[in-house]
Amino acid sequence: MSVEDKVRVPGGVSAIRAVPRSVVALGLVSLFMDISSEIIHSLLPVFLVAVLGASALSVGFIEGIAEAASQVSKLFAGAISDWVGKRKPLVLIGYGLSALTKPLFPLASGVGVVVAARFIDRIGKGIRGAPRDALIGDVTLLNCAAPLSGYVKRWTRLGPSSARCSPCCSWRRAATTSGLCFGLPYFPQ
Numbered sequence: 001m002s003v004e005d006k007v008r009v010p011g012g013v014s015a016i017r018a019v020p021r022s023v024v025a026l027g028l029v030s031l032f033m034d035i036s037s038e039i040i041h042s043l044l045p046v047f048l049v050a051v052l053g054a055s056a057l058s059v060g061f062i063e064g065i066a067e068a069a070s071q072v073s074k075l076f077a078g079a080i081s082d083w084v085g086k087r088k089p090l091v092l093i094g095y096g097l098s099a100l101t102k103p104l105f106p107l108a109s110g111v112g113v114v115v116a117a118r119f120i121d122r123i124g125k126g127i128r129g130a131p132r133d134a135l136i137g138d139v140t141l142l143n144c145a146a147p148l149s150g151y152v153k154r155w156t157r158l159g160p161s162s163a164r165c166s167p168c169c170s171w172r173r174a175a176t177t178s179g180l181c182f183g184l185p186y187f188p189q
Helices: 003-007 013-017 021-051 056-084 088-101 111-139 145-164 171-186
Strands: none
């Protein structure tokens, strides 16, 4: 009997039960984090311009700085994860940084607070990506890692689409909804 025969998982209900709990937890955490991020970030340019009086140019700079921070932190997160050999602390730090910044957006009294919160949020996103995917690979069977990585990616993609469908009429209602979503990823495993 080969290794492939030993790790093969039959289809149907038993295949669903074969998904490790940590992969399901990562999928749900990704879902709720992406819902909260999408709710906040879709309204952020309007909030910056209409409420805080920022120019369109400054909104572009804020987004550029945030995305650059995400990309640079991605470069180092995967290498650090491999070097240290522990994925879970980096995943928790990444999700934790992003979750801690969510309440700062509606409480911001100036553009500087938004810049700092957006910068830290995107660093958290960069830190959690590669270690999360490596953690999925570590906890799954030999031939199931790629499909289960796709499982988490589906939850991740469901978050923004469901956030866009949420009935948020005002910034405060969006912040409240986002506050509920950013707290949900920290349920006990």
